[in-house]
Amino acid sequence: KNSRSKKPVVFLIGLSGTGKTTVGRLLAAVTDAEHVDTDVLIEERTGMSVSEIFEKLTETRFRELETVVLSDVLRKDGAQIVSTGGGIVLKAENRQQLTEGHVIWLWAGPDECASRLAGTTDRPLLKADGVEETVCKLKVMLNERLDLYFSVADLVVPTEGRTPEEIVQILSEEL
Ligand code: S3P
Known part of the structure; x- marks a missing residue:
């Protein structure tokens, strides 16, 4: 899809810890847009926390709920x-x-x-004993997801060594 035929919606994607929530809030404030978070939309819809959904309903169901809230957002x-x-x-x-x-x-590396x-403690797929184990889990996730992130991304922004304000500055120039 070329950029002109897209909806006025910006999706921030990337691994846990890349700053999607922090940058999203700030970017929304600066561009006068509404900020939403798919995890929060799912929690509101189900009345359950993300951890509870993984535990009681399965990850498959959680991914289906992501589909549902994405449609809501796009409507x-x-x-x-x-x-x-x-x-x-x-x-x-x-x-x-x-x-x-x-x-x-x-983008930020697993470390x-x-x-x-x-x-x-609120990431059910990253329950780990310490930082080392979290790094290992993030590396496995990245390995599974790298091509998928790449296939949908219009822009990749490296975040390491940058403040959320600097990232928002870059994004507001690009969008
Ligand atoms: C997940 C990331 C979490 C949340 C859920 C599953 C994942 O969101 O959706 O715990 O599969 O990487 P954040 O990326 O905001 O941590």
Whole structure:
């Protein structure tokens, strides 16, 4: 899809810890768009936390819920910045919907992601004993997802060594 035929929706994709939520909030504030987060939309829809959904309903169901909330987002009018879950690209229907908007891939390596995530406990797929194990899990995820992120991304932004403000500056020039 060329950029002119896309909806005024920006999807931020990338692994956990790449800054999708932080950058999304800031970018929305700066561009006067609405900010939404697919994990939050799913939690609101189901009344369950992401961890509970993985535990009680399975990951497959979670990916289906991602499909449902992406359709909701694409049906709405107006400018939106959408922070997505790191695994949203795993399902073909989700990749298809992402390409209706502008897709920005935030990049940070597994070491950097793991250190940014240190101390958090709300990622069911990243339950680990310490930073080392988180790095290993993120490397496995990246290996599975790299081609998928690449296949939908319109732009890749390296985030290591940059502040969220600097990233937002880059994005507002590109969009
Ligand atoms: C996931 C990433 C999480 C969340 C869920 C699954 C993943 O979102 O959707 O825990 O598969 O990488 P963040 O990328 O915001 O951490």
